[in-house]
Amino acid sequence: MLCNLCNSLVLIHCTSYIAVFAVFAVVSAAKAKDQITYSVISLEGGRQDISVVVDTISYPLLQSAQVPVLYTGSAPIASKDYKYSMSTGRNSMKTENFSRNKTEESTPNETFGRPWNTRVLSKLKSALPPIPSIDRIKSLLHIDGEIATIHLSGNQSAFDNMHNNPMEESLVAANVSYISPHGIHTFSNVELEISGLSSRTFRKLSYNIKLKKKAKNHLYGYRRLKLRAINNDDSYIRESIGYDIVKAAGLAATEFSYVRVIMNDRPLGLFGLIENYKDPWLSNEFANGNVKYEQGILYQAVYQVDNGNVNITLSDLSYYQNITKYETGAYKIKADSTNGIASLDPLIEFTKFIKDAPTDTPNAVHIWNKKLDTESFLRCIALEILLGFSDGYIGTGNNYYLYLDPKTQRYIYLPSDLDLIFGAGFISTVSMTTGNYSDFPCFHLRPLIAKMMQIPTFKTRLEELIVEITKRLYNLKELENRIDDVVDMIEEDVAWDCSLPRVSKGLILGDIDGSEEYSLSLIPPMVDIPTALNLFTKNETIPLRVAVNGPTGHLASPGVKEFIKWQSENTMEFWHNTTGEIF
Numbered sequence: 001m002l003c004n005l006c007n008s009l010v011l012i013h014c015t016s017y018i019a020v021f022a023v024f025a026v027v028s029a030a031k032a033k034d035q036i037t038y039s040v041i042s043l044e045g046g047r048q049d050i051s052v053v054v055d056t057i058s059y060p061l062l063q064s065a066q067v068p069v070l071y072t073g074s075a076p077i078a079s080k081d082y083k084y085s086m087s088t089g090r091n092s093m094k095t096e097n098f099s100r101n102k103t104e105e106s107t108p109n110e111t112f113g114r115p116w117n118t119r120v121l122s123k124l125k126s127a128l129p130p131i132p133s134i135d136r137i138k139s140l141l142h143i144d145g146e147i148a149t150i151h152l153s154g155n156q157s158a159f160d161n162m163h164n165n166p167m168e169e170s171l172v173a174a175n176v177s178y179i180s181p182h183g184i185h186t187f188s189n190v191e192l193e194i195s196g197l198s199s200r201t202f203r204k205l206s207y208n209i210k211l212k213k214k215a216k217n218h219l220y221g222y223r224r225l226k227l228r229a230i231n232n233d234d235s236y237i238r239e240s241i242g243y244d245i246v247k248a249a250g251l252a253a254t255e256f257s258y259v260r261v262i263m264n265d266r267p268l269g270l271f272g273l274i275e276n277y278k279d280p281w282l283s284n285e286f287a288n289g290n291v292k293y294e295q296g297i298l299y300q301a302v303y304q305v306d307n308g309n310v311n312i313t314l315s316d317l318s319y320y321q322n323i324t325k326y327e328t329g330a331y332k333i334k335a336d337s338t339n340g341i342a343s344l345d346p347l348i349e350f351t352k353f354i355k356d357a358p359t360d361t362p363n364a365v366h367i368w369n370k371k372l373d374t375e376s377f378l379r380c381i382a383l384e385i386l387l388g389f390s391d392g393y394i395g396t397g398n399n400y401y402l403y404l405d406p407k408t409q410r411y412i413y414l415p416s417d418l419d420l421i422f423g424a425g426f427i428s429t430v431s432m433t434t435g436n437y438s439d440f441p442c443f444h445l446r447p448l449i450a451k452m453m454q455i456p457t458f459k460t461r462l463e464e465l466i467v468e469i470t471k472r473l474y475n476l477k478e479l480e481n482r483i484d485d486v487v488d489m490i491e492e493d494v495a496w497d498c499s500l501p502r503v504s505k506g507l508i509l510g511d512i513d514g515s516e517e518y519s520l521s522l523i524p525p526m527v528d529i530p531t532a533l534n535l536f537t538k539n540e541t542i543p544l545r546v547a548v549n550g551p552t553g554h555l556a557s558p559g560v561k562e563f564i565k566w567q568s569e570n571t572m573e574f575w576h577n578t579t580g581e582i583f
């Protein structure tokens with residue numbers, strides 16, 4: 001009896017123990033489940049004390065050892081909301097002035113002070129099929145609606161030296177982290193250098209990034225990237241929208257995305273991330289990334305002043321009997337061909353072809369099409385005109401590449417450096433927007449255009465392209481939603497960018513060649529002096545929305561939307577006037 005009682009007591013005890021244990025287990029399982037990882041990027045540079053405030057309770061986050069701008073830690077799932085907070089000194093905190101919706105899963109890599117991680121942006125509809133040579137890899141390099149962060153770390157005095165001497169070519173080693181909402185990639189011993197020509201004179205500088213060539217060492221397929229400083233564009237969208245349009249017109253070119261850049265402990269601001277047309281770019285663009293692709297040679301046109309500053313060797317595809325002219329630097333070999341051809345000879349031969357090729361024989365079109373992907377060229381020319389590209393082939397014989405496609409043995413024309421578009425630059429906006437494409441300054445001077453316009457098939461095709469692109473793509477109805485969505489996305493980052501001190505002193509233009517006075521006779525014919533003066537002396541920042549919508553009060557930088565409206569309406573009116581067609 002006693003024993004029975006005893007047994008049952010033990011049993012009761014045991015059962016309750018199990019029950020207690022079970023309850024405990026449930027509690028701890030729930031507790032474990034309630035914990036998630038919070039990850040946030042700080043754009044301040046340097047180490048901060050950062051916490052996540054879940055509902056009302058603060059939980060400290062730890063700085064990542066590998067990626068110093070990232071802070072992570074566990075904290076409970078919020079019952080209502082959460083936000084991040086950062087210590088800014090003794091007893092003072094900066095807390096986000098908005099709440100983040102609760103999430104039951106670990107957060108993406110978020111950014112302090114930015115209420116969103118990924119947005120849905122309106123996209124442009126494709127207006128023309130891609131030119132047949134394009135076979136571009138699928139890559140996550142440019143995720144639409146996200147802004148990644150790039151952290152560059154390295155020897156600060158080496159970075160300072162580079163910034164203090166921006167006109168010098170120098171390579172600096174850096175470790176690079178790339179952090180997007182859903183991915184982190186780190187690279188060591190990356191080569192960093194300042195990029196560009198005139199852009200070296202600005203206070204905010206542009207950079208080239210080169211990842212070491214070894215297996216799997218790439219960022220979503222790419223090893224050579226450019227960080228564009230977006231100088232000279234208070235709208236911040238010219239290159240972004242420009243490359244969107246180039247893609248919608250079916251051309252081979254880089255795509256564009258925005259990145260926030262921090263260098264060691266110092267925020268550098270908002271940049272454009274674009275692809276440098278160097279290995280493995282050609283394979284990525286024309287052979288779906290095939291490592292065995294036998295690529296052709298790629299030439300870059302670089303507007304070049306001949307020695308002595310007197311006679312300019314333009315990279316406008318003029319033929320020079322004096323072969324040395326080609327060696328003054330107007331053309332560069334940007335990428336060698338796999339079979340080892342690394343000379344200017346094929347290009348020289350092409351300029352001679354342009355000079356001598358037939359325009360009035362029955363087989364003229366056929367002969368041209370064997371040498372040049374004429375469609376790629378005509379589409380680019382249509383875009384240069386519509387976009388008002390001051391600094392392209394028509395304007396300055398500059399900012400383009402010619403790729404000798406090994407499959408077809410003909411040249412493909414690639415656009416680049418779209419910062420001076422939508423009326424920005426040194427060409428008068430009025431002369432670019434008459435609606436009559438052949439009014440575009442220097443249109444008749446460029447050998448490749450002058451020659452091709454003598455061939456009716458090509459002239460008609462250019463006119464067709466100008467009208468088709470204007471109807472299907474280049475008008476505010478097609479572009480405005482995309483523009484507005486991009487501007488909404490970057491607005492906070494533009495304000496951040498504008499608030500940052502710059503790394504370089506900046507040079508005034510006269511300093512570049514030892515402060516000689518530029519004689520008026522040296523000013524090239526496309527330059528409109530009042531517009532150019534405004535470009536080089538503008539000393540105020542136009543507010544973002546004004547720079548996008550206009551009017552800006554600045555000749556050299558009309559509002560982006562204003563320019564598109566003038567150009568598309570005048571183009572349609574001109575065609576209506578000349579053909580009687582109504583669109």
Ligand SMILES: *[C@@H]1O[C@H](CO)[C@@H](O)[C@H](O)[C@H]1NC(C)=O
Pocket residue numbers: 097098
């Ligand atoms: C939060 O602060 C930013 C700038 O610091 C400001 O632009 C924004 O309007 C503020 N938002 C709210 C909801 O107060």
Ligand SMILES: *[C@@H]1O[C@H](CO)[C@@H](O)[C@H](O)[C@H]1NC(C)=O
Pocket residue numbers: 101115116
């Ligand atoms: C947060 O939740 C509210 C209400 O459900 C919703 O309207 C809002 O869009 C959400 N915000 C974000 C950034 O997801």
Ligand SMILES: *[C@@H]1O[C@H](CO)[C@@H](O)[C@H](O)[C@H]1NC(C)=O
Pocket residue numbers: 153154155173174175188189
């Ligand atoms: C990059 O990181 C490696 C390993 O952490 C380090 O040894 C190297 O010094 C770093 N390089 C630079 C340029 O900071």
Ligand SMILES: *[C@@H]1O[C@H](CO)[C@@H](O)[C@H](O)[C@H]1NC(C)=O
Pocket residue numbers: 155156157158161
């Ligand atoms: C950092 O760079 C400076 C300037 O280029 C150089 O003198 C110094 O030796 C470098 N320091 C290290 C640790 O490499």
Ligand SMILES: *[C@@H]1O[C@H](CO)[C@@H](O)[C@H](O)[C@H]1NC(C)=O
Pocket residue numbers: 039106107108109181182183184
């Ligand atoms: C954020 O970064 C981590 C690395 O710390 C990465 O593994 C992860 O993919 C990113 N987070 C999410 C939710 O994608």
Ligand SMILES: *[C@@H]1O[C@H](CO)[C@@H](O)[C@H](O)[C@H]1NC(C)=O
Pocket residue numbers: 308310311
């Ligand atoms: C510059 O070009 C002009 C005309 O082509 C020629 O007469 C002159 O000799 C050239 N000057 C120099 C320095 O090459």
Ligand SMILES: *[C@@H]1O[C@H](CO)[C@@H](O)[C@H](O)[C@H]1NC(C)=O
Pocket residue numbers: 306322323324325328
């Ligand atoms: C050929 O061009 C080079 C480079 O511009 C120049 O130095 C040289 O004088 C030119 N030769 C002749 C014969 O014109």
Ligand SMILES: *[C@@H]1O[C@H](CO)[C@@H](O)[C@H](O)[C@H]1NC(C)=O
Pocket residue numbers: 436437438439440578
């Ligand atoms: C277009 O402009 C060219 C000169 O740039 C001119 O010769 C031509 O007559 C103009 N066309 C029309 C229809 O006005």
Ligand SMILES: *[C@@H]1O[C@H](CO)[C@@H](O)[C@H](O)[C@H]1NC(C)=O
Pocket residue numbers: 537539540
């Ligand atoms: C900006 O330029 C205007 C005239 O171009 C000049 O009057 C003004 O003083 C300049 N402002 C600054 C801050 O340099």
Ligand SMILES: *[C@@H]1O[C@H](CO)[C@@H](O)[C@H](O)[C@H]1NC(C)=O
Pocket residue numbers: 434435436570571573574577
């Ligand atoms: C079209 O014709 C009208 C009437 O002649 C003229 O006023 C207008 O300037 C022309 N528009 C363009 C873009 O050429």
